[in-house]
Amino acid sequence: MRNAGRSAVAAALAVAVAVAVLTGCGEEKESAAAQSPSASAKPSPSQSGGPTAKATPSQSGGSTAKDGTVGTPGSACTLPASFDLAPQWKPKPVHVEADSPVAGLAKQGPFTMACEIDAKPAGNIGFLRAWTENATSGTPRAALEAYVGADKTASKATYKEIKAGTLPAAEVTYETYSKLLDRSKRETALAVVTPKGTLVLHLGGWDSEEHEQMLPAYERAKTSMKATP
Secondary structure, X not given: OOOHHHHHHHXXXXXXXXXXXXXXXXXXXXXXXXXXXXXXXXXXXXOOOOOOOOOOOOOOOOOOOOOOEEEOOOOOOEOOXXXXXXXXXXXXXXXXXXXXXXXXXHEEOOEEXXXXXXXXXXXXXXXXXXXXXXXXXXXXXXXXXXXXHOOOOEEEEEEEEXXXXXXXXEEEEEEEEEOXXXXXXXXXXXXXEEOOEEEEEEEOOOOHHHHHHHHHHHHHHHHOOEEOO
């Protein structure tokens, strides 16, 4: 259950989130609400609006394929690899025009944000985000290092080689630091290389507590991952 005190800052948070398009990138991916007078309070799931609302002209991508996966043709987002979604997590494709003022926020190193899977309907504040690039060769570890290395606030990165479903993969846990909130939080990501491109799947969160609560959804995606046909 979320802290009842969050409701006291709901109005301010709504304004902050409305102007925080694509909060998923850069120095503080989940901290648009830090602009409010009560930055230390967490927003409620119902008040923390989707960060890509303006960057996603088509709002029809909120459904998934019948089998509850994302990544396959016909699902909300077509990706180089597919994976299962946790109940009530809602995916939406991310489309940003190159000349958009927020275009830079949808890039991290060589990767472009392609899909955002929102945890708010399931009761958490955070996202699984799928980032892609066209490379069909190279190692998952190198791809992941390029992704994390592009975040100048990242530290304490620990990498390991894993299997993501049927695919060789690399995984990293690390921390990012927010100057606005003066705190660090945990991040987790994995990378796979497929014949249709490279995918980084990243789990963020409002803070490390939210991150821990959302790890089962990340693990579900990881263990079910397979190359898109």
